[in-house]
Amino acid sequence: MQNSQRRSALSLKHVLLVAFAAGSIVLGTSHTALAQDSKPAAASQGDAVVPAKPKPGAAAVATPVADETTPVADEATPVADEATPVADEAAPSGADVVPVQDPENEPAPQNDTTARPTDATPPAAVDQDKPVTSVPVAFDPKMVIDRARALAAKPFEDPHRDLPDALANLSAEEYDQIRFKSQRAFFSQANSGFSLELFHPGNMYDVPIAINLVRDGNLQVVPYSAGLFDFGEAGLSGNDFSTQGYAGFRLRYPLSDVTSNDELARFLGASYFRLQGEGQSIGQMARGLALDLAGPTGEEVPVFREFWIVAPKKGERKITVYALLDSARVTGAYRFDIIPGADSKADIRANLFFREGIEKVGLAPLNGMFLFGEQRRRTFEDYRGEVHSSDGLLINNGHGEWLWRPLDNPVNLQISSFLDENPRGFGLLQRDRDFDHYQDLDRRFDQQPGYWVTPKGNWGKGHVELVEIPIPSESNDNIVAYWVPETKPVAGGEMQIEYSITATRDGDDLHQMAQATDTRIMRIAPQGDDEPAKTRFVLNFAGGDLDYFTKNIAKMKANVSAAHGTVENIRLMADPENGGVRVIFDLLRDGDVASSDLRAFLLYDEQVLSETWTMPWVF
Template sequence: MFTRRDAVALLGAGAGSALVTTAAQAQGAPPPSDGPAKTVPSFDHGRVIERARQLAGSPFEPPRAELPKAFTEMSFDAFRDVRFKRDRAFFAKSPSGFAMELFHLGFLYKEPVVVNLVREGVPAPIPYDAGLFDFGQTKPPGRLPIDFGFAGIRLLYPLNKPTVRDELAVFLGASYFRFLGAGQHYGISARGLAVNSGEPEPEEFPTFREFWVEEPAGDAAEIVVHALLDGPSVAGAFRMVITPGEETTVDVGSTLFPRQPIKKLGVAPLTSMFYYGENDRRSYRGFRPEVHDSDGLLIEAPDDAWTWRPLRNPTQVEIARFPAPAVKGFGLLQRDRLFEHYQDLEVRYDLRPSYWIEPAGDWGPGRVELVEIPTDNETHDNIVAFWTPDRPVEPGGEPLRHSYRLSSRKLAENVTPKARALHTFVTEARASGDPQAGPDHVRRFIVDFAGGDLGYWLDDPKKVVTETSASSGKINAAFVVPNPEISGFRLFLDHEIEQPGGRAELRAVLRAGQKVLTETWAFPWERPAAPG
């Protein structure tokens, strides 16, 4: 996993054409005249696709840079102190409100990225200039070449106040990127692509090695970023249209060219962190009741069926698969928005965004997968969710194309119209009919459902029933009671696993007659294995 997750919150190379020689030219000034004017083909995304096709036809060569010692041995704090000079931001004087800054190479970010500015259809690589940065306590070395490169890009926009540009999006490290809506704090990350995530073999992290950022027009409500992705198994071209707002959206289109067979391709991957929460107290320490960027995976099927799977911090790598003929949407959500459930004034887990993905077009047969990885602290991303195709991914043939909308959501009710599983609590329960059964045989699951039409049924609660199932073991009890504190209902479910080391997948939904009132709650649990 890519572990330095906080580098983006607190704060990829190969040139596609000859580098310009001055910063003025990079920002759009015409080059010196050297004879008759030549017609320059207007930039379009097809050029990025062609670059990706050419890369895939050649052996993979990772981008390299000879970084001075001051950058290779840089600490996280030193890297954070290297800041782009705000008065040098690109297209900052445009009335659009957008601006762009660059990240310097150093710390974990040692692979150079080429950044091109596209003005009036003409792309120009931005040359390296140490004068763009304030290095803080780091003493920069002597003069560096103009093709030294950068680590990534930061996009700014006045999300919260008309006169203040806030961070809108950051592209930094491999193919990771983050973006925010109004009033949100960085947490979850998106990625261009995941390769073999959760598999026994090492995971591959393709890199955005070059960007083309279109300078927005004065009245633009969006900004367009093109990215060239490259890795040992695949090359690809991405076009991302970022529209800022209360809930910022990114419309993504990708074209992929496999270099070699890929065991598991993760499309539209999301990466997050779950350390502990109300359903998993094993790692609870200190004064904070919960520590997580996301608390569940939500999946929408075309038949209006919704599945909610609370996240966990497992003792070993766990993979949950959700096969379906098609997927209408999926995402990792931070559903719990109450500050008192986190009590963290610094990182504000209650303000972390939810990322929701809506596929466009037919992706073909496939499934959503959730990978949960053990972690012993909150600095590591240990949760990955993505869609993966059923068909094998092989080189040759037609490229793989996927389009989708990725949105940064605040509230769960903006995602699903059905009643939602707000809370999941897990405790011990008594085994039925077996006085010798120990407390690890049975678990009681307590699930609070709220929203949707549940408030209507509080006046006639006997009509609300639960439908439950278990992949193994036996359900000893399942019943529902009104929970007026949330204008909803509380489910109690007792489940028993008879064999040590046994595992069960539980599901529950609330109904009133034939009417489905809630999303389907899904949760696994495993009885501890016998000692020795």
Template sequence: MKKLRWLGAAVMLSLYANSVWAFSIDDVAKQAKSLAGKSYEAPKSNLPSAFRDMKYADYQQIQFNHDKAYWNKLKTPFKLEFYHQGMYFDTPVTINEVTATAVNKIKYSPDYFTFGNVKHDKDTVKDLGFAGFKVLYPINSKDKNDEIVSMLGASYFRVIGKGQVYGLSARGLAIDTALPSGEEFPRFREFWIERPQPKANWLVVYALLDSPRATGAYRFIIRPGEESKIDVQAKIYLRDKVGKLGVAPLTSMFLFGANQPSPTTNYRPEMHDSDGLSIHAGNDEWIWRPLNNPKRLAVSTYSTENPKGFGLLQRTRDFSRYEDLDDRYDLRPSAWVQPEGNWGKGRIELVEIPTNDETNDNVVAFWTPEQLPEPGKEMNYKYSILMTRDEGKLHDPKIAWVQQTRRSTGDVKQANLIRQPDGTVAFVVDFTGEEMKKMAADTPITAQASIGDNGEIVENNVRYNPVTKGWRLTLRVKVKDEKKTTDMRAALVNGDKTLSETWSYQLPANE
């Protein structure tokens, strides 16, 4: 009798699993491929002017009623809440729930929300639709639901882990970023969210992407934890040729930091969501590129075949480097993209856009393939995104990494010990690492450094740093034309053995 009950339970479990997975990314891909063969239809806004013209402070008053969170009455640690339309979030997205037996649209109702002081006619909002959704999960305490995922606006999404606060964003796709023709922003127009099983510690979300020149089907498996991880599969179809396709794009903010201090007096020493781009190239080279806030658009490219990983990282973790009690830049996560399989030839591209304040995301990084297929042909990419505050574990422990980059006015010490500026720019770069910390202080470490045509290295000095048990590189460079960018590279070596990642920096044009 017990055996029969066990067999019956096993059959039911099998049926449940099969019925859930009966809806898959292929179902979304069919729609994406069909859309790619048709002319693009721009989304139509159904938003009343009172909501479209509202200020951010007014939009913030529209809050989801936590008591009405989706799945509130189910035995699952995951809950769903929704974003109301307003401001530039002015087109509805369709949100569906996938259960063991059906796919059902989650219907919009104004009863989900409290509107604060926002005046509105209930009849004009009764059929609006949602702008996006958020996921709640008890990541910091078993007794409290924390917002861990936000999917709102175009194809942007943000995910955090334990003890983290929102910072940089990921995107589904980037098209023609930093090209003169202007960037195209694809959007997720429909979502399908699997109802999680009671003890599941992951959530599956499907999304249909659409834009004038591309469509796509996405599957996200979100795994919350100390370091939340998102497994992504994307099937992309072009409607028409594009100038540049950005795969696995990350978007962040860099206003100022140690390598580029604030031009105005500010009690915060640094202000950024990320301070550098890290690359693990296909040839196993590690590259670190500190971020800038340039005075004009800047694009840096790193050609590589079959990249092993890249990410926008927040390596600076000490609170004293920020001193901001409200925005807590020290708690914002790094995002590390790890490709699955071979992505072929292409390049990792970094785009830096001038900004005067921290509300603008001005940094974008992505992979762009060397060749694109003809319109209608499927491109299939799989990768994971790790949201972490433990940047050290991302690297090979045998390779030292850049702990910080500081920029200063170059100077020389006179006979009377007074420092005299000499018209150079100085860079102080600290390297550290597990293996490096084991080396004797008198290890003969030097730096292989180079500079582009627009500059000259006048000092290349490496010395032991007893505080970090690493080595400090000091470069003083003479810039020929301040109206042009200046590119530099450096790595620490001991004889013919490379000890560190490659520090790759671009001094912005000064104009």
């Protein structure tokens, strides 16, 4: 394990935007930085989106669609080649850091661009007294890539638009009153199972998003229509919002049974999206891209400003979404092939184009929330035993080792870096599925999915970075994990990336080894003047072939190590109550060392039986 330390002066301040922070691991002490090596030990004016007359020599304008439910559409063609990401890790020197608000409660991004039609569907003034007419335009996925490339050659434009006061002043509760009328959903569930619903602008959502449908290979713009929404008790039904676009969209699919209408995915806020499988409830999020989370200038938050949604064919078990990403220094063309199921999956391809160089690009970023769990004693009253949307980071590194890092709500900001080359996968998982541990009937943390990222192609050298931000409540997402390539992108450069995200319950199908399931920690006070204080760690491992090997537990061994400090009193015993094996050890501080890296895994003779549990520790 290679360790590096860096110091930075980081302060926490609240900003009206999703902003992760980062600089270094700050582990309970002032600003001790610690990196962990994952190798084994040894346009818009806000007007409605409407078609315009085609430019001379340009393609014809797409047909506008209001609220029809016509099914079917040809599937679009793939957009990108195999991923060969390039980017250079920036060694952050400090930045203001804040936790991430859930997009449903998230202030609008400050660095995004106007959502408007592509060059194939340019905006134009419309005579409101005459019906809008146009001719169909054939959709080619290359249009999205060309649009992203062309956009990167233009100056960045702030996307935010002044909403009417009636929308801008909505509280989060009032905004939730605005519901899409399910009977007006796009696509026919009878044909494909999929249906499409839209989100209305308001509250923090002040970036108008262009929505396009692709039916039978032809592009159709979805202009704004207030008639698609039920404004409930928000008191907005009498207002005229004809100049507004949309805030995002939701896809539904019968995940539970053939009669259900479950949420499969949603794209809402900046470049955030959610994915759910059968029996899963809304939980953590994924993002299109993370920029300079640990940079001294603060994070830059990209936004998806336009979408093209391909109407699925009859009987098809996949729906394809194209998205245009934009921010001050990068644009991107994304393709999402979303496949519903017990563990729903999104295959993602992205072409990125850089207006300027970027110190640190975070690829395939995942967002979660961790307030407290079994290893972090609560400092406030709460009826629930645990509150988190994920409880650990799992990494399958390029050497084939499986690492499990329990999450924390630290006293100070923590950034952990796991050095690697060509990673095989990483994810934020929710392993604890016992409702009794949470006792939350509203958020159902026991049903929230974990997300597993599987890279496609060789991602080269870099590191998985884990950011843990202190939070006082569950209203903010404070956990983020992503891949940082070693090479920095430069102005005018391009990058291709391909990966999949799977919404899984606990990831027990990812490998056949025993899992690190629980981490409990206690301080042991000195018993005499000459005896130092100790910290006791209690780890539970379960699953895999442990039941087979525990028949001869005397030959089983716990390999426990610490980068700094002394490990003693290692004990291993069968755990018939929880199943599996329990490992107990004590850690003593040596000299003036401030922190350490801990690792533990199980062996039978020389055969590795379990994941490697790893945790940074501040004495």
